[in-house]
Amino acid sequence: MSTVSSTIPEAKPNYLTSDFSIKSWLLTTDHKRIGILYLISISLMFLLGGILAGLIRLELLTPTGDVFQPENYNKIFTMHGVVMIFFFLIPSIPATLGNFLIPLMIGARDLAFPRINLLSWYIYLVGGVLTLSAMALGGVDTGWTFYTPYSSTYSNTYVMLTALGVFVSGFSSILTGLNFIVTIHRMRAPGLTWFRLPLFVWGHYATSLIMILGTPVVAVTILLVALERGLRIGFFDPALGGDPVLFQHLFWFYSHPAVYIMILPGMGVQSELIAAMSRKKVFGYEVVAISSVAIAVIGFLVWGHHMFVSSQSWYAGLVFSFLSFLVAVPSAIKVFNWTATLYRGSNAFLTPMLYAYGFIGLFTIGGLTGLFLSAMGLDVHMHDTYFVVAHFHYVMVGGAIMAFLGGLHFWWPKMTGRMYYEPLARLSAVLIFVGFNLTFFPQFILGYLGMPRRYHAYPEEFQVLNVLSTAGATVLAIGYLFPATYLLYSLFKGEKAPANPWNAKGLEWEQAPSPPPTFNFDHTPEVHEPAYAYAPEKEKEVVHS
Amino acid sequence: MSTHSVTAGNPAAVLHHFDTAEQQRDAATLGMWLFLITEVMFFGGFFTAYICYRHYYYDAFVAASHTLNIPLGAFNTAVLICSSLTMAMAVHSAQLGQRKKIVTYLLLTMLLGATFLGVKTIEYADKFEHHHVPGPNFSFPGVENAQLFFSLYFGMTGLHAAHMVVGIGVMIPMLLAAMKGKYTSDYYTPVENFGLYWHFVDIVWIFLFPLLYLLGGHLTPGGGAHH
Amino acid sequence: MSAQNGSGETHHIVPVKAYLGVFAFLMVMTVVTVVVSWVDLGIFNTLVAMLIAVAKAIAVVMIFMHVRWANKLARLFVAGGFFWLLLLFVLVMMDYFQRATLGF
Numbered sequence A: 001m002s003t004v005s006s007t008i009p010e011a012k013p014n015y016l017t018s019d020f021s022i023k024s025w026l027l028t029t030d031h032k033r034i035g036i037l038y039l040i041s042i043s044l045m046f047l048l049g050g051i052l053a054g055l056i057r058l059e060l061l062t063p064t065g066d067v068f069q070p071e072n073y074n075k076i077f078t079m080h081g082v083v084m085i086f087f088f089l090i091p092s093i094p095a096t097l098g099n100f101l102i103p104l105m106i107g108a109r110d111l112a113f114p115r116i117n118l119l120s121w122y123i124y125l126v127g128g129v130l131t132l133s134a135m136a137l138g139g140v141d142t143g144w145t146f147y148t149p150y151s152s153t154y155s156n157t158y159v160m161l162t163a164l165g166v167f168v169s170g171f172s173s174i175l176t177g178l179n180f181i182v183t184i185h186r187m188r189a190p191g192l193t194w195f196r197l198p199l200f201v202w203g204h205y206a207t208s209l210i211m212i213l214g215t216p217v218v219a220v221t222i223l224l225v226a227l228e229r230g231l232r233i234g235f236f237d238p239a240l241g242g243d244p245v246l247f248q249h250l251f252w253f254y255s256h257p258a259v260y261i262m263i264l265p266g267m268g269v270q271s272e273l274i275a276a277m278s279r280k281k282v283f284g285y286e287v288v289a290i291s292s293v294a295i296a297v298i299g300f301l302v303w304g305h306h307m308f309v310s311s312q313s314w315y316a317g318l319v320f321s322f323l324s325f326l327v328a329v330p331s332a333i334k335v336f337n338w339t340a341t342l343y344r345g346s347n348a349f350l351t352p353m354l355y356a357y358g359f360i361g362l363f364t365i366g367g368l369t370g371l372f373l374s375a376m377g378l379d380v381h382m383h384d385t386y387f388v389v390a391h392f393h394y395v396m397v398g399g400a401i402m403a404f405l406g407g408l409h410f411w412w413p414k415m416t417g418r419m420y421y422e423p424l425a426r427l428s429a430v431l432i433f434v435g436f437n438l439t440f441f442p443q444f445i446l447g448y449l450g451m452p453r454r455y456h457a458y459p460e461e462f463q464v465l466n467v468l469s470t471a472g473a474t475v476l477a478i479g480y481l482f483p484a485t486y487l488l489y490s491l492f493k494g495e496k497a498p499a500n501p502w503n504a505k506g507l508e509w510e511q512a513p514s515p516p517p518t519f520n521f522d523h524t525p526e527v528h529e530p531a532y533a534y535a536p537e538k539e540k541e542v543v544h545s
Numbered sequence B: 001m002s003t004h005s006v007t008a009g010n011p012a013a014v015l016h017h018f019d020t021a022e023q024q025r026d027a028a029t030l031g032m033w034l035f036l037i038t039e040v041m042f043f044g045g046f047f048t049a050y051i052c053y054r055h056y057y058y059d060a061f062v063a064a065s066h067t068l069n070i071p072l073g074a075f076n077t078a079v080l081i082c083s084s085l086t087m088a089m090a091v092h093s094a095q096l097g098q099r100k101k102i103v104t105y106l107l108l109t110m111l112l113g114a115t116f117l118g119v120k121t122i123e124y125a126d127k128f129e130h131h132h133v134p135g136p137n138f139s140f141p142g143v144e145n146a147q148l149f150f151s152l153y154f155g156m157t158g159l160h161a162a163h164m165v166v167g168i169g170v171m172i173p174m175l176l177a178a179m180k181g182k183y184t185s186d187y188y189t190p191v192e193n194f195g196l197y198w199h200f201v202d203i204v205w206i207f208l209f210p211l212l213y214l215l216g217g218h219l220t221p222g223g224g225a226h227h
Numbered sequence C: 001m002s003a004q005n006g007s008g009e010t011h012h013i014v015p016v017k018a019y020l021g022v023f024a025f026l027m028v029m030t031v032v033t034v035v036v037s038w039v040d041l042g043i044f045n046t047l048v049a050m051l052i053a054v055a056k057a058i059a060v061v062m063i064f065m066h067v068r069w070a071n072k073l074a075r076l077f078v079a080g081g082f083f084w085l086l087l088l089f090v091l092v093m094m095d096y097f098q099r100a101t102l103g104f
């Protein structure tokens, strides 16, 4: 890894300039181009989901339901959830940054199955088109959780078409996970042992495990709902002897771990940003690496915390509650270790780092409020209130999206070969942080005071906090529009990026130009040092002080 | 990868992003196993539902199970075991590069698979005749919640049968490739990985047969009799 | 390319005799499982049927699917996959089998 950027040959065609035809993009098997294709698709989905969120906040500006009919409001929050979770958050980091970076980080020329990688993008598109057409036809109102028997028997909206879209897109995420696991096992460069892998790769390995173990279960659950709805044969309908709670078990067996599909890659990004920007090895690297897998494993055993007030047995509730507390341990380890890494680091206040700071704070709030909800007694009070909404938005938006944006800025020069305009980027990072907190912190209070989620109207005493939240959403929306603008602008007018603008460690920075050529490396790189081998003398100083 | 370094007519060639044929083969096998794990979890949803409802409605499940035809079910189990053997032999022949034998064993496997599906059709037809198919026409006098058993029966065996149909479909191009001599002792990964899939489908049936057909102690031999 | 080795073993050529042995075992066990179902053993009927099914499945996985000769990684994934399914069963059963006893 000692090669410096000056020795990298320039002026050869890179993956972007090797072929400009549309066909070369649509039939590409290059993991980098597929990453870009995904980036475009999920950005459009994020825009759509964001507009729907805006409509929700618009309705909640006043206590009376004066903008939308109650049925339409139900459809809006359902579609916001479906789009954001299944079509933005789940593929967000893995399918874009993960796709782009994993082969580069492990010194491989591509993923193990490049054609399957392309297939996964097309499957994602088919799923997206199915779900979007359901929305165009009239939408769906079950909530993103599709709870039975409402979804299977009573709802008169386009449940089947939406569910089919979710079912189909699940296979794209299975294929991505399968591809990553095989790639990480079989394609590492010589010398790149497991404990030399960047933590980004560890995070994606853990994510992939969840993708292949969990996604099939939600797929079969959707299939059961479809059979019940289509043929009236009753798997979940109490009228036919079925048990709706079984649906919840099967659904959350996937959908709780799915939260970790969304956050683990973000944690991986976080480790990279903090190491590069504080110029230190991640404190307790091995523990952070193992904690990713621990989160994936324990995260599978906690799903019953969504069902404390269903008819789940009291005993099962106790066990699930205990296990939910347990999963906080590896998450806390990560937060502590990032903080310890920052200690006495030469911490730069560049844009990616601002997002990393934001992540630590917001994820900590989101995670700790999760513990409130996994306490059985407290959950009876908090269940289905805005407290839950605020909690998971702190994890998903404050955690996953902050990490996504931080990672996007960090690797933007590598992906596009251009630098973005730093002052504007810093400003928008601050704007997003402020807007986010203004949107969601009031919701903690609203939920604690008892405002239930998923209603279009509310008692007047909740209005002040709701107005604050809507105001925050406006700031947040403006904050998101900034990166969309200056990043696109940088493609045309941005300064040309050197191979390693951050002077960071890692094969993708040290061994490949920006942007990388189609097959990444001319020769398979060899690795002789651990990850994040930044200035060792400084580390010693820390140890002795 | 058609645009890259694969030489036409030489499928054993190492694709551009792999260093060795060994690495490429290993990756394919590992990928296949991961795919099968997703299949295990996929069927797992059905099995979970089976466990819960059987616990709730045990008597109804026993009564409903007694209407299934054990001799036909046992015969189909034997057919599938035979097909697993012929599949294993097809892989074995491929490893030894015996082209004609691969073709024979693949054909036998397809034939046995088709036999299984044929028997299944007979069983399904019988269920339709007796109104044991869940839905508006369902009738099972005297026993409540028997419909759930049949929902699971049709769901699980139907999903299993769908996997067999897909398997037979995949075998057709494989058979043609084997006839052309595409598989040699150096290159037989597709046959080997398909074999894993076929055996997996057999394993699913190994569990379905006792869980659906042999429920609750059939005290008299020839349990096909209707109660 | 990677640090893995021992992959040559994955492609072990299994003697035909082993296949025939497994085949005979599976056939005999099918007969046994049917015969046992005619004997009323109470709750043990299910237990015996499942033990036989697991034994048959292990035989298929080990010999027909070559896991006995596969590298550690493949074995780990196979075992892990089935273990994960077991976790799903056990945790769902924890709810269903306890609802009546605790009165919730």
Ligand SMILES: [Cu+2]
Pocket: A255, A256, A259, A302, A303, A305, A306
């Ligand atoms: Cu959860």
